[in-house]
Structures are given as C-alpha cells and as structure tokens.
Amino acid sequence: MTERSISQGSRPEPMDADGYRRLLEAHLPGIEIRTCEPITDGWSSYVLEVNGRRIFRFPRRPEIAHGVETEILLLPLLAEALPVAVPSYDVIARDRPDDPALFVGYDKIQGQQLHRDSLPVQTQRRQLARDIGELLSALHSIPTDGLATANVAPVTADGWRRQYQAMFERAQQDVFPLxxxxxxxxxxxxxxxFLDDDENFSFVPALVHADLGPEHIICDYGQSRVVGVIDWEDAQIGDPAMDVTGMLNEMGEAFAKDVLEHYAGNTDQRLPNRARYYARVVPYHHIWFGQETGAQVHVRQGLKRIGLHTVVD
Incomplete structure (x- = not known):
C-alpha cells in the first residue's frame, strides 16, 4: 500500500474531471495517464477510471473521507471473509500523514454492474441471486466483536431504533412540511x-454494507457469477435487512426473494418486511441530500417516490 503526501498549498481544487485528474497527477507525479474517464458522479465520491484498469475514488465531503478511513481498515478483513473480491487499496493520498484520505486507488475489479436488464435468462438470474445470498451470509456472519480494529462502532438493536427515531424527527422537521x-x-x-413494533428491533446486529445497490455489485455475465462488491465506506453494524433494500428497490421483489432463498439468515421471518421499510425510507435520503447540496432534482425525486410508495415489481 502506498501513501503519498504533498503540502496543503499545492492541492488543486477538484471541481470537475480535469480538477480531479490534476489532483491525481499532483500526488502521483510518475503516473502515465493514457485514458481517464469519469465512471460515476455519485453522492459520496467522484470516481475516475484510468487506463481501463485503475480506479481512483475522491470523497466529496469530510464525513465521506472519514468513512473511507474505516473502509481502509475494514477491506483486508472483508477480503479474507467474503467469497468475492473487494477493492484492495494500494494508493492512499493525503495532504499530511494524519489527514483523511484525499483519494484512494486500486486495481479495477473486472466485470459489469448488476442490472436487471442484463438478466434475460432465468437460470442466470437465479445463479446471481444465489451468489448474492451466499455473499450476504458470509458478510453477516463476520464476528462483530472483532471489528474494533477497523473503527466500526458497535450498536445494539435498541441503539439502531434510536437512530431511526431521530431520523423520523428529522423527517417531520425537514420533509413533512413539503x-x-x-x-x-x-x-x-x-x-x-415500524418504530412502535418491538419485533422490528429483535434482530441480531451484523456487519452490513449499508449501500448494497446493484451499482456496487460487480458481475461476470459470461460465467453468471458475482465477482466483486465495491464502495464500502458506509459499512457499519446494523440490521441485516438493510442489505436487501437495494435488491428490492432496483431488482424487484422476485429477485430479492431469490436472494433470500440462499441467505443463511432466512430464519429471520421479519427481515423481508424490515427491508421494505428501509426501501420506503430511501426517498427521504434523496430529499435530505438535495437539501444539503442544493440539488433540487433530488428533492423532487424523493417527493415523487414518497407519493408513489412503491418499489420495483
């Protein structure tokens, strides 16, 4: 793993793809960039693919950078425990040794993002669902008492409930008036x-990805296999049902059901209902992100989703 430092004064302002490229070149002066393509303009990070084989992620906000610091410590543990690949950061760039990472770099996990339109064959869909179910089984069985070294904060089911009670209060203040x-x-x-039902908080907390949408699941469609999972900066201890939410929202109920058929935690009868609850909370995150960044398109999208009250069929 390589860590690079330059003085604070030499840091360029990463406003666009060219700015991020300059930041990359400032920290890695020997790098040969033949191609440099932005591959996502997400909420958390700006991502560049360099020369078709290297990925560089630039956290957008300080709280995301702190999440990346946890990710840096967590990824080696995940690499040993999971049946698929995770990023292996060999570049961690900082202004100063004790500063949060400006960006991280790793060899691209070759494959394509999971997408419902890429699953025309039923057997392929079932195999990928099996892989995801087995992946979640492995992830959620990682002992949580060994995660202190990765700065993953412990949480109880009651503590999780309090987090969502606070979220409800925020919704009443920021979203309900709209x-x-x-x-x-x-x-x-x-x-x-959801909040008043004690049964919704009887789950056993587990390590969760917490943002396991299809865009973070890398597949080899030729082999009908899941080969990697990326973007772990939101990983935390929490409700295992959260990691099914992305399947519900983007892949549909049938695919999520197939995933759970191969999930070792499928004896938790309340898990599917809790996953649907988290799916209904997603629009609130769109609204809050839009309010925090001034991107009204996200506010409108969130309000539309709240009005629909639906996930993908």
Missing part, C-alpha cells in the same frame, strides 16, 4: 408502524 396533509398523515402512520 407534503400535503393527507401525505403527512400517511407517512406518520408508516413511521409509527
């Missing part, structure tokens, strides 16, 4: 239905 009276009533009932 809804009409009928929608406010329906959303309040939805939150109370």
């Amino acid at each position: 809804l009409d009276v009928e929608a406010q009533r329906a959303e309040s009932a939805f939150w109370h239905e």
Whole structure:
C-alpha cells in the first residue's frame, strides 16, 4: 500500500474531471495517464477510471473521507471473509500523514454492474441471486466483536431504533412540511408502524454494507457469477435487512426473494418486511441530500417516490 503526501498549498481544487485528474497527477507525479474517464458522479465520491484498469475514488465531503478511513481498515478483513473480491487499496493520498484520505486507488475489479436488464435468462438470474445470498451470509456472519480494529462502532438493536427515531424527527422537521396533509398523515402512520413494533428491533446486529445497490455489485455475465462488491465506506453494524433494500428497490421483489432463498439468515421471518421499510425510507435520503447540496432534482425525486410508495415489481 502506498501513501503519498504533498503540502496543503499545492492541492488543486477538484471541481470537475480535469480538477480531479490534476489532483491525481499532483500526488502521483510518475503516473502515465493514457485514458481517464469519469465512471460515476455519485453522492459520496467522484470516481475516475484510468487506463481501463485503475480506479481512483475522491470523497466529496469530510464525513465521506472519514468513512473511507474505516473502509481502509475494514477491506483486508472483508477480503479474507467474503467469497468475492473487494477493492484492495494500494494508493492512499493525503495532504499530511494524519489527514483523511484525499483519494484512494486500486486495481479495477473486472466485470459489469448488476442490472436487471442484463438478466434475460432465468437460470442466470437465479445463479446471481444465489451468489448474492451466499455473499450476504458470509458478510453477516463476520464476528462483530472483532471489528474494533477497523473503527466500526458497535450498536445494539435498541441503539439502531434510536437512530431511526431521530431520523423520523428529522423527517417531520425537514420533509413533512413539503407534503400535503393527507401525505403527512400517511407517512406518520408508516413511521409509527415500524418504530412502535418491538419485533422490528429483535434482530441480531451484523456487519452490513449499508449501500448494497446493484451499482456496487460487480458481475461476470459470461460465467453468471458475482465477482466483486465495491464502495464500502458506509459499512457499519446494523440490521441485516438493510442489505436487501437495494435488491428490492432496483431488482424487484422476485429477485430479492431469490436472494433470500440462499441467505443463511432466512430464519429471520421479519427481515423481508424490515427491508421494505428501509426501501420506503430511501426517498427521504434523496430529499435530505438535495437539501444539503442544493440539488433540487433530488428533492423532487424523493417527493415523487414518497407519493408513489412503491418499489420495483
């Protein structure tokens, strides 16, 4: 693993792809860049693919950079425990040794993102669902008492409940005023239905990816296999149901059901319902992100999703 440092004053402002490229070249002066393509403009990080084989991720905000610091410590543990590849950071760039990472770099995990339109064959869909179920089984069985070395904070089911109670209070303050009276009533009932049911907080906390959307699952479609999982900066101890949410939202109920058929935690009968709850919370995150960044398109998208109250069929 390589860590590079330059003085604070020499840091360019990464406003666009060229800015991020300059930041890359400032920290890695010997790098030969033949091609440099932005491959995602996500909420958390800006990502460049260099020469078709290297990935560089640039955290957008300080809290994301701190998440990357946890990820740096966690990834070696995941590499040993999981049946698929995870990023192996061999470049960690900082302004000063004690500063959070400006960017990280690793060899690209070759493959394509999981996408429902790429699964025309039923047997292929079932094999990929099996791989994801087995992946989640391995992830959620990692002993949580050994994660202190990766700065993963412990949490109880009661502590998880308090986090979502605070989220509900935030929703009432920031989101409910954007809804009409009928929608406010329906959303309040939805939150109370989840938060007031003790059975929803009887789960055993586990290490979760916490952002396991299809875009973070890398597949070899020729072999019908999942080969990697990326972007672990949100990883935390929490409700295992959270890691099924992305399958519900983007791949649909049928695919999520196939995943759970191969999941070792499928004796948790409440898990699918909790996953649906987290899926309904996703639009709130769109709204909050839009409010924090001034990107009204995300606010509008979130409000539209709240009005629909649906996940993919």
